[in-house]
Amino acid sequence: QAVVTQPSSLSASPGASASLTCTLRSDLSVGSFRIFWYQQKPRSPPQFLLRHKSDSDEQRGSGVPSRFSGSKDASANAGILLISGLQSEDEADYHCVIWHTNTWVFGGGTKLTVL
Amino acid sequence: QVQLQESGPGLVKPSQTLSLTCKVSGDSISRGDDYWTWIRQPPGKGLEWIGYIYHNGSPYYNPSLQSRLVMSVDTSKNQFSLRLTSVTAADTAVYYCARAAFDAGAYFFDSWGQGIPVTVSS
Numbered sequence: 001q002a003v004v005t006q007p008s009s010l011s012a013s014p015g016a017s018a019s020l021t022c023t024l025r026s027d028l029s030v031g032s033f034r035i036f037w038y039q040q041k042p043r044s045p046p047q048f049l050l051r052h053k054s055d056s057d058e059q060r061g062s063g064v065p066s067r068f069s070g071s072k073d074a075s076a077n078a079g080i081l082l083i084s085g086l087q088s089e090d091e092a093d094y095h096c097v098i099w100h101t102n103t104w105v106f107g108g109g110t111k112l113t114v115l
Numbered sequence: 116q117v118q119l120q121e122s123g124p125g126l127v128k129p130s131q132t133l134s135l136t137c138k139v140s141g142d143s144i145s146r147g148d149d150y151w152t153w154i155r156q157p158p159g160k161g162l163e164w165i166g167y168i169y170h171n172g173s174p175y176y177n178p179s180l181q182s183r184l185v186m187s188v189d190t191s192k193n194q195f196s197l198r199l200t201s202v203t204a205a206d207t208a209v210y211y212c213a214r215a216a217f218d219a220g221a222y223f224f225d226s227w228g229q230g231i232p233v234t235v236s237s
Contacts, residue, residue: 006161034221038162045211045227046162059219095162099222103177104152108161 001025004098006107011115016086020110022079022096030072033098035079037070040093040109049094052079086114117142119212119228127206127235133199137212137228144170144190150215150222151188151195155208156230163208167215168195202235209233 005023012018022037024030034053038046048061052070060068071080083090091114096107123135137151144151153165166176168186176184180199188195199206209230215222 036223038224045213045230046224047227048223048225051221051223061225097162097164102175104164106162106164 003105004107006110009111011113017084020081036097037081038095117226121228121231136196138194152213154211157208
C-alpha cells in the first residue's frame with residue numbers, strides 16, 4: 001500500500017467547488033501530519049499552494065487566493081484541498097506531500113479538469 | 116528572490132552515470148537553514164523526492180535510490196550537484212532542483228528550478 005494516495009483525475013464545472021483528497025496509509029494518522037499541496041501547470045515546475053495541519057495551523061503561499069483551503073477527514077484518514085469558485089485557470093495537476101520518517105513522500109498527483 | 120537553474124546532459128546511456136548541477140542565485144547556500152533538494156518526475160507520472168543536501172555537505176537520500184546516489188555542494192560556486200549511477204530507462208524523468216525553506220515550524224519547497232528533462236536511452 002502506498003504511503004500517500006491521490007485519485008488520478010477529477011472533473012468539476014466552473015464556479016463549482018472541488019475537493020481533492022490525499023489519503024494516508026492506514027498505519028499513519030492524518031492528524032499527525034502537515035499536508036503540503038502544490039499546483040503544477042503543463043511544462044512548469046510545481047508551485048506551493050498551502051500547507052494544512054489543523055484549522056489553526058494553515059498557511060497559504062504568497063499570492064494564493066483564499067479560494068484554496070485545506071482540511072482533513074479523519075474518518076477517511078485524508079487531507080483535503082478544497083477549491084471553491086472554480087476557474088478555468090485552476091485546471092492543473094495537484095500534488096500532496098508529507099514529511100515521513102525523514103523523507104518527503106509525494107502522492108501520485110491529481111489532474112483537475114475544469115469543464 | 117532566489118532562482119535555481121539545472122544543467123546537465125539531456126541524454127544518458129543505460130548503465131552510465133547521470134550528473135546534474137543546480138546553480139543558485141539570489142540566496143547563499145552557505146547561509147544555512149535550507150535544504151537543497153532534488154526531485155524528479157517521470158513522464159506522465161507524479162513527483163518523487165530524490166534527496167537533499169545541507170550547506171555543510173550533509174546529505175539525506177531517498178532510501179530507494181541511496182545505493183546509486185551521491186549529492187554534493189560547492190559553496191564557492193553557490194551550486195549543488197547530483198550523481199546517479201547505473202541508470203536505466205526507469206530513471207528517465209524531468210529533474211528539478213528546489214529549495215526547502217523553514218517557515219513557521221516546517222520545511223517546504225518554496226522555490227524550484229524550471230526542470231531539466233533527462234532521457235536514458237542507448
